[in-house]
Amino acid sequence: MPLPPRLKVNGPIPARELVALFQHAPWASRRTPAQVRRMLANTEWHVTARTNGRLVGFGRVITDGVFRALLDDVIVEPASRGFGLGRRMVAHLVRRVRHVEEIMLTTGHVGLLRFYAPAGFTRARGHTFKCHPLRSRP
Ligand SMILES: CC(C)(COP(=O)(O)OP(=O)(O)OC[C@H]1O[C@@H](n2cnc3c(N)ncnc32)[C@H](O)[C@@H]1OP(=O)(O)O)[C@@H](O)C(=O)NCCC(=O)NCCS
Numbered sequence: 001m002p003l004p005p006r007l008k009v010n011g012p013i014p015a016r017e018l019v020a021l022f023q024h025a026p027w028a029s030r031r032t033p034a035q036v037r038r039m040l041a042n043t044e045w046h047v048t049a050r051t052n053g054r055l056v057g058f059g060r061v062i063t064d065g066v067f068r069a070l071l072d073d074v075i076v077e078p079a080s081r082g083f084g085l086g087r088r089m090v091a092h093l094v095r096r097v098r099h100v101e102e103i104m105l106t107t108g109h110v111g112l113l114r115f116y117a118p119a120g121f122t123r124a125r126g127h128t129f130k131c132h133p134l135r136s137r138p
Helices: 015-022 033-041 085-096 110-119
Strands: 006-009 045-051 054-063 068-076 102-104
Touching: 006 085, 015 033, 015 054, 015 068, 045 085, 054 085, 068 085, 085 110
Parallel strands: 068 102
Antiparallel strands: 006 045, 045 054, 054 068
């Protein structure tokens, strides 16, 4: 039986390796190594999952450390899905910000509530407003 992937919080991660994993997520597939390097430098917590040293999963949290945290970019490569890795990564990240007043995430698939619920997420009431400055310049 293969060993389960090893999880590491804020471990080193070459930008090019993460760019390759991002190919499996439509919203992140066009990110460049330079952008990803900057993203990591400004991210409080990230988790990596590796099998035999190879990156198979990633997730991250941006936070002010007190009031708000945003869980983002939770991705598991296709061949490693369905074995509980995604939930393990989310649990690791949520543990790092359990003192924060509110942890948010957005997703286009409401069915993913089943995936996030064990970490404590529920469907939020109200509305989400978004601005994409690069797409819609005022
Ligand atoms: C979502 C994702 C991270 C899940 O990773 P994973 O390692 O397969 O997840 P787990 O094995 O820990 O999932 C366990 C549970 O979540 C559920 N789940 C996983 N992906 C799901 C999906 N896309 N829709 C609904 N439920 C899902 C599983 O059915 C399972 O539920 P169960 O235990 O009640 O049977 C992975 O499918 C992925 O990388 N998807 C593409 C990127 C993405 O959509 N990320 C989420 C952005 S909000």
